[in-house]
Amino acid sequence: MASNGATSSGRDDDSSATRRNSKKPQYSRFSQQELPACKPMLTPGLVIMAFIFIGTIFIPIGLVSLFASESVVEIVDRYDKGCIPEKYGKHMVAFIQSKETNKTCLRTLTVPKLMKNPVYVYYQLDNFYQNHRRYVKSRNDKQLRSKAYASETSTCAPEATTANGSAIVPCGLIAWSLFNDTYGFSVKNKALEVSKKNIAWKSDQDSKFGSDVFPKNFQSGGLIGGAKLNSSKPLSEQEDLIVWMRTAALPTFRKLYGKIEVDLEANEKITVLIQNNYNTYGFEGKKKLVLSTTSWIGGKNDFLGIAYLTVGGLCLFLAINFVLVYVIHPRPLGDPSFLSWNRNPAGHCTYG
Numbered sequence: 001m002a003s004n005g006a007t008s009s010g011r012d013d014d015s016s017a018t019r020r021n022s023k024k025p026q027y028s029r030f031s032q033q034e035l036p037a038c039k040p041m042l043t044p045g046l047v048i049m050a051f052i053f054i055g056t057i058f059i060p061i062g063l064v065s066l067f068a069s070e071s072v073v074e075i076v077d078r079y080d081k082g083c084i085p086e087k088y089g090k091h092m093v094a095f096i097q098s099k100e101t102n103k104t105c106l107r108t109l110t111v112p113k114l115m116k117n118p119v120y121v122y123y124q125l126d127n128f129y130q131n132h133r134r135y136v137k138s139r140n141d142k143q144l145r146s147k148a149y150a151s152e153t154s155t156c157a158p159e160a161t162t163a164n165g166s167a168i169v170p171c172g173l174i175a176w177s178l179f180n181d182t183y184g185f186s187v188k189n190k191a192l193e194v195s196k197k198n199i200a201w202k203s204d205q206d207s208k209f210g211s212d213v214f215p216k217n218f219q220s221g222g223l224i225g226g227a228k229l230n231s232s233k234p235l236s237e238q239e240d241l242i243v244w245m246r247t248a249a250l251p252t253f254r255k256l257y258g259k260i261e262v263d264l265e266a267n268e269k270i271t272v273l274i275q276n277n278y279n280t281y282g283f284e285g286k287k288k289l290v291l292s293t294t295s296w297i298g299g300k301n302d303f304l305g306i307a308y309l310t311v312g313g314l315c316l317f318l319a320i321n322f323v324l325v326y327v328i329h330p331r332p333l334g335d336p337s338f339l340s341w342n343r344n345p346a347g348h349c350t351y352g
Contacts, residue, residue, distance in 0.1 A: 041336055043333065044322060044326045047322060048319050048322050048323055048326070051315040051316065051318050051319035051322070052315070052316065052319045054311070054312065054315040055312045055313070055315035055316035055319060056312075056316075057312070058308045058309070058311050058312030058315065059308070059309060059312035059313065059316070061308045061312075062304075062305045062306070062307070062308030062309035062310075062312055063305070063309065064305075065297055065304045065305035065308060066302060066305030066306070066309070067305075068295040068296060068297040068305075069295070069297065069300050069301055069302050069304075069305055070302075071295050072292060072293050072294060072295050072299060072300040073111075073112060073113045073114070073115045073292070073293045074290065074291070074292040074293075074299075074300045075109050075110075075111070075112070075290065075291040075292070076124075076288055076289075076290050077107055077109055077272075077288060077289045077290075078286060078287070078288045079105065079107055079274060079276070079287060079288070079289060080276075080280055080281070080285070080286055080287040080288075082105070082107070083103070083105035083107075083274060083276040084276075088101070092281040093279070093281045093282050096276070096277070096278075096279045096281055097279065103275055103276045103277055104273065104274070104275060104276075105273075105274040105275075105276050106271065106272070106273060106274070107271075107272040107274060107289070108269055108270070108271055108272070109269070109270040109272060109289075109291065110267065110268070110269055110270075111264045111265065111266055111267060111268045111269075111270065112266065113266050114263065114264070114265060114266050115263065115264040115291070115293050116263050116293060117259075117260065117261045117262050117263050117264075118259040118260065118261050119259065119260040119261075119262075119264055119291055119292070119293060120256060120259055120260075120291070120292050120293070120294065120299075121183065121185075121194060121256070121257040121258045121259065121260060121289070121290070121291055122254040122255060122256055122257055122289075122290040122291075122292065123179060123181060123254070123255060123257050123287065123288070123289060123290070124252070124253070124254045124286075124287070124288040124289075124290050125179075125252070125253060125255075125280065125285055125286070125287060125288075126251065126252045126285055126286035126287075126288070127251055127252070127280075127283060127284055127285040127286065128248075128251060128252075128253070128280065128283070128285050129251050130174075130247040130248045130249075130251075130253065131247060131248065131249050131250070131251075134173075135173050135174065135247075136174075136247055137155060138155070138156055138157065138158075138159065138172040138173035138174060139155065139156060139170070139171070139172035139173075139174050139175065139245070140152050140153060140154070140155050140156050140170075140171055140172065141208065143156075143167075143169060143170065143171060143213070144170055144208060144209050144210065144213060144235060144245075145207075145208060145209070145210045145213070146210050146212065146213065147210065147212045147213050147214075150167060150169055150213070150216070151167045152167075153167050153168065153171045155172070156168070156171035156172040156173075158173070159171055159172055159173055159175075159176040159225070160172075162217050162220065166216075166217050167216070167217065168216070168217045168218060169213065169214070169215055169216040169217065169218065170213075170215065170218065170229075170235065170241070170245075173225075174244070174245055174247060175218070175241065175244075175245065176219070176225035176226065177225045177226050178225070178226035178227040178229075178240070178241060178244050179226055179227060179240075179244055179255070179278055180226040180227030180228075180275075180277045180278050181274060181275060181276060181277055181278045181287065182274070182275040182277075183257065183272055183273070183274055183275075183289060184272070184273035184274075185260065185270055185271070185272055185273075186270070186271045186273075187264070187268055187269070187270055187271070188268075188269075192260050192262065192270075193260070193261070194257070194258035194259065194260060195258055195259045195260075195261055196239055196240065196257075196258045196259075197239070198239075199239050199240075199243055199256045199257070199258060199259070200239040200242035200243050200246075201242070201246070204242050204245075204246065205236050205237075205239070205242060206236075208242075208245075209234075209235040209236040209238070209241075209242055210234065210235060210236060211234045211236045211237075212234060213234055213235045213236075214231060214232070214233070214234055214235070215229040215230070215231045215233075215235070215238075216231070218231075226278060227240065229241060240257075243255050243256055254290060260291075264291075270291075272289065274289070
């Protein structure tokens with residue numbers, strides 16, 4: 001008897017060890033999908049009411065969004081080709097790279113409707129891939145945040161150090177390619193001031209760019225990229241740089257240049273003095289100057305309103321068709337009591 005008991009105990013231990021070493025998952029109501037669940041009955045009435053509800057909600061939202069977008073006044077002027085002299089029409093890259101050419105350009109914009117202040121000034125670039133992996137990685141956030149990491153340039157290649165090995169601050173391709181076209185505005189020979197205060201995200205200024213970090217060795221090498229920086233101002237106050245360093249996800253993007261804080265009357269002529277410095281000609285990019293007001297929903301963008309109207313209209317269209325089909329060719333509904341989950345209703349609920 002003692003021997004049999006020992007044998008039985010040994011078998012139990014072996015079985016326990018086998019279960020522990022087995023890759024088969026332990027039984028549970030969760031893994032076997034036996035937990036209580038709601039299984040709604042999609043009857044014709046329920047489906048039609050759902051479509052009508054979605055349509056009646058989405059269509060008004062779409063109309064309000066579309067009207068808000070239409071209330072935004074926007075002026076868009078593409079100037080990259082218009083600011084190239086005719087004799088350089090086939091040599092635009094040579095023109096923009098030459099230090100001898102005059103890159104000053106005058107453009108005239110007409111205000112279509114009253115533009116209430118603030119009027120936001122943007123520059124728009126097309127075919128510029130700021131989301132390129134190598135471009136996005138070419139920066140060092142620690143260096144931007146604190147002067148203690150001023151020499152930290154390990155992730156900034158190829159714009160990491162000067163020829164003699166001194167660290168560049170801020171380093172990396174993003175900062176190096178900083179947009180450097182400038183705009184001056186005037187109406188009736190009276191200059192319009194463009195404010196550059198609060199054009200960057202406050203969280204970026206406070207958390208990502210240090211007040212003790214100053215530009216050093218920036219754009220001082222043989223290969224000049226974009227704009228220069230004021231070496232006496234900390235990075236947290238260089239808002240043009242902060243705006244540029246927040247990289248865009250798409251190849252066509254706008255970035256805020258400044259704000260005009262006076263009203264612009266309808267039919268006024270705005271004279272714009274442009275310094276056409278930024279080289280987009282090498283990669284067939286486009287440059288546009290944008291003046292825009294805003295609404296409660298933001299800038300001018302019809303997509304959101306059209307999307308709501310499309311979905312709402314489609315839902316109402318389907319609801320009407322389902323009603324017609326249900327009235328003209330009705331089908332008898334089955335008895336839901338024969339459904340498997342209704343035979344044991346504990347822990348289940350149905351709608352219908």
